[in-house]
Amino acid sequence: MCYSAQVRAEYAAFQRMFPSSKLSLKGFWEIYWKRREQPRPVMRFPKAMDAMFASPQTDEEHRIGALIDEYNANQTTTTEQALFKQRKRLVDAERTLATKVTKKAQEDQRIATNKIADALGKLERLRRTDLGEQDYRIFPGWWAPVLIVEEGELVVRPMRYLCRPPGKPADYDVKFSGAYNARRDNLKSSFWKGVFGEQHAVALIPVFYENVVRHLAEHRELGPGEEPENIVLEFRPQPQRTMTVACIYSHWTPPAGSDEPELWSFAAITDEPLPEVAAAGHDRTIVALKPKNVMTWLTPQGRSHGELDAMLEEKERPHYEHRLVA
Structure with a gap:
């Protein structure tokens, strides 16, 4: 499970990689307004995402910044x-x-x-106004910008990092609290029906984090009286770069009579671990798409599951260096 990651939350990063992309100012205004009007449950955003609106240029940006x-x-x-x-x-x-x-x-x-x-x-x-690496980090349930195709255009839209599939009740957020990740070998299941092959996104991720058990990461057995201990490892691709990570998303709308608001949410796709990740004690790795496959991934409609899965199989395979962070 990719339980945490650093995301490129600044619009400039998307523009560098996808010059024609547009920012969904309406989408950003809606989530910041919702946080103001509905303080519970708390909506969490990385500080780097807030910083996009620190020097507003348009009226819409001024309203978000306010x-x-x-x-x-x-x-x-x-x-x-x-x-x-x-x-x-x-x-x-x-x-x-x-x-x-x-x-x-x-x-x-x-x-x-x-x-x-x-x-x-x-x-x-x-x-603090200067940004550090911690200000780009997200966790399950946090909001982050992702790239999708909307009405034929590349759009950067904020979504919650915990996917609620369409047609499912709101309590799925609790029942399936691990739905911030989608296993590649489970994408064709009924759980992801209406999402895989229909609504794809990418997130820009330079670093991800995993919970591992210390003695497994250290390739040893538990000592006498020793209890399993959780540690957090940071994984960085080498050479260092921003990865375009394959995601699926849902635009959830409430059923008739419900007072639940609509929800945009996404999950990062994970696959079997690369050797160095497995050696560090973890059993999953996020899927970084090759640049040539990004636009095809973002336009899945009409493509076979086999064609989509082939892009996941053809993923980038960088070497991930890791270090202990907690």
């Missing part, structure tokens, strides 16, 4: 208030501990210290 600025200002205020509360909690706990050690005061001290650190980290992220 929604982002308003949201960040509200988040800053809420976080500062929480920080003040936790700092008071810490002072009160330390005052109590100075005269008498109690379990409650120790717990308050521990919890307040952790929450203060979290709040300071969040404020730093909100206020």
